[in-house]
Amino acid sequence: MTESTLIDAGGSAAGAGALLSILRDGRPRTRAELAQLTGWARSTLSLRLDALMHQRLVAPTDDAIHSGGRPATTFTFNQSARLVLAADLGVTHARLAVTDLATIPLAERTAEMPIDRGPEPVLTWLIETFRQLLGECGRSLADVCGIGVGLPGPVEHGTGTPVNPPIMPGWDRFAVPQWLSARLGAPVLVDNDVNIMALGEYWAVRSQVQHMIFVKVGTGVGCGIISEGRIHxxxxxxxGDIGHIRVPSFEEVVCRCGNIGCLEAVAGGGALAARLREAGEDASVSRDVVDLVRAGNVRAVQAVRQAGREIGMVLAWVVNFFNPSLIVVGGDIAEAGEHLLAGVREVIYSRSLPLATQHLGILTSELGDRAGVTGAAVMVIEHVLAPDVVDQAVTA
Amino acid sequence: MTESTLIDAGGSAAGAGALLSILRDGRPRTRAELAQLTGWARSTLSLRLDALMHQRLVAPTDDAIHSGGRPATTFTFNQSARLVLAADLGVTHARLAVTDLATIPLAERTAEMPIDRGPEPVLTWLIETFRQLLGECGRSLADVCGIGVGLPGPVEHGTGTPVNPPIMPGWDRFAVPQWLSARLGAPVLVDNDVNIMALGEYWAVRSQVQHMIFVKVGTGVGCGIISEGRIHxxxxxxxGDIGHIRVPSFEEVVCRCGNIGCLEAVAGGGALAARLREAGEDASVSRDVVDLVRAGNVRAVQAVRQAGREIGMVLAWVVNFFNPSLIVVGGDIAEAGEHLLAGVREVIYSRSLPLATQHLGILTSELGDRAGVTGAAVMVIEHVLAPDVVDQAVTA
DNA sequence: CCAGTTTTGCTTGACCATCGACATAAGACG
DNA sequence: CGTCTTATGTCGATGGTCAAGCAAAACTGG
Known part of the structure; x- marks a missing residue:
């Protein structure tokens, strides 16, 4: 009978999602506070709180508030109620993580995994690795509420399928969500890797920032755009395809896209490596440029700083057009010290309008190479914990 | 008693807003269709439909659907249930209109009205003119559901007040909404004129277009940005301040903003006039440039086309970055024939990525100099007919 | 250990939105 | 003109929500 009352309590609690979205900031709150915030009667509130606690999405906090009488129990969002499987699949290597509902990683692994092995081999490996990671933190697939995947190419987000990806042979129109969810039994969300990195960085600053740009400077150059908290x-x-914007005075540089003077062909990691090799340095891919910079190679440092200036020129246009409050620079080359950022800052602050730059932050990625996997988790969490989805889950 | 039943029907109909947003496409629908679309019981649906009809926002259509039995009455959104007062205040002249809830103008007037007379004189004239226009269409202030105003400068949209406008002396921080709504007794929404023009053009294509850019080429150059149907x-x-983006190879041109090589100083109507005058033509403001082009002056035509190319260069960047499905070009200079558009198209299609341009439309403004006033009406309608606002109005 | 204080859980009755069923209205067709 | 078909209005039943009240719980302070 107690069992059935609990289920009944759940069955009547549409609107619990709104309650959860209040509690998701992590602050512990008493019933009285929650009743005031939602505007519901205490009885109604308790009903919905019960529903959320029955789903283990909310838990009573240990420390109670003492005010002379009976202490009020406080409640907080229970981050560890569910697990998220997050994957950031790059061109040559991949990073997988099992996270909780606050993007905190419980188990994580990076590995060499070339994307050009094709969807089935890569995704089979991905499932196996996720199983291992789940084992490492002693949890099972039953706790997983969703899977997020970032791919290094254009993805039609509605269906989660790659479309005409230039560097992912065999993946075109492959139905990643269906394939994965059939085998893992949870909803699967897929997006472009840069969008996901932007989302990951946005997550950390979401309370202060509404509009931001995440610029990834790796082998190529691309950016993720967040407008009013949503990916554009x-x-x-x-x-966000700024890598193939034509920059002035480089009309002689030919890009792999066939056009001339593309930003990527001027300031991308691949281009930097090629140019440094011509100058006699030992560099073939963008990682080598990073190593040279870290080793203090003057030519490499100068090249990276100049690349920062070229990228900064494009970003100065972006600032005037889009007026973000934050630009985050990430990717291999950005992680090779402050040189790239220095070049970017130099140009943006001298070129853009004061109104747009006075409150503009220009920072390197806080999450570094974890931005993608964090963003994949954010994508899942935002979807699974959206009020209407929670209502449905709680009512069912 | 019948009266009170009607009011009761209204009092219980939260959720009517959702129904209205279905009917707003103008298609007549039967009760059965609406019940299916909303998922409500027919009785519930009738209740809410009654509430909307009591507000005169929905009306039965004349033609019924015959299917063997009793014919089903169909219902449509009643555009003429309310009026909107829309104003597009430019630097030197203004356009005011009284429109219905589908932005159709019922009375309209343009007049010379320099914005630099200051807020109170201009707005007093505005109120008087609105009163006259209402008289012309035989309606009263009681039918007005909102007032929309576009201003030629930056506006803090949340409060509706101009902030540091460069060309509106006396307007800085003037509380336009409070001043007007105290005198007209309806909600007032204010925004930048370019944003409003973008909204006006968006309205006509909203069923096919999610992301668009409206470029205004008048004395200056600016653009309005629409992402997912919302103004960014x-x-x-x-x-949207693309007028002060620095374009290459014009480092010698000094802009009124103090910077060098600004797009506006290269391709704006004011700059074109100045350059044509230097060449011996009779031009002092952007309107004169339009007149020269219309008269077939070769120098003027060439100047406008070249301006189109310069603007197109910036827009090519914008296309790569923002990936809109439509670019609309408006403003004085755009209305001087296809010359500007030709220059814009030429550069965008040659510079941007095929993926971004293959489904990209580049058009001149359909609404022409009515874009602003239409957008002002759209801004009001979108606000007043938003589901939650309708629910509140119906329940009250 | 007891009185005071405040939270909490539970119950009750009332209210309201919603639904399904039934009766009635309105036109088509023979 | 009656019958058939479909649309529509009405009414009672159901269930969610709320306000109020009460008893129990849990801690403070004397």
């Missing part, structure tokens, strides 16, 4: 994907999901 | 204003409300 554009009409064909091709937004 | 940016962190300081300064988004």
């Amino acid at each position: 994907r554009g009409a064909q999901g091709a937004a | 204003r940016g962190a300081q409300g300064a988004a």
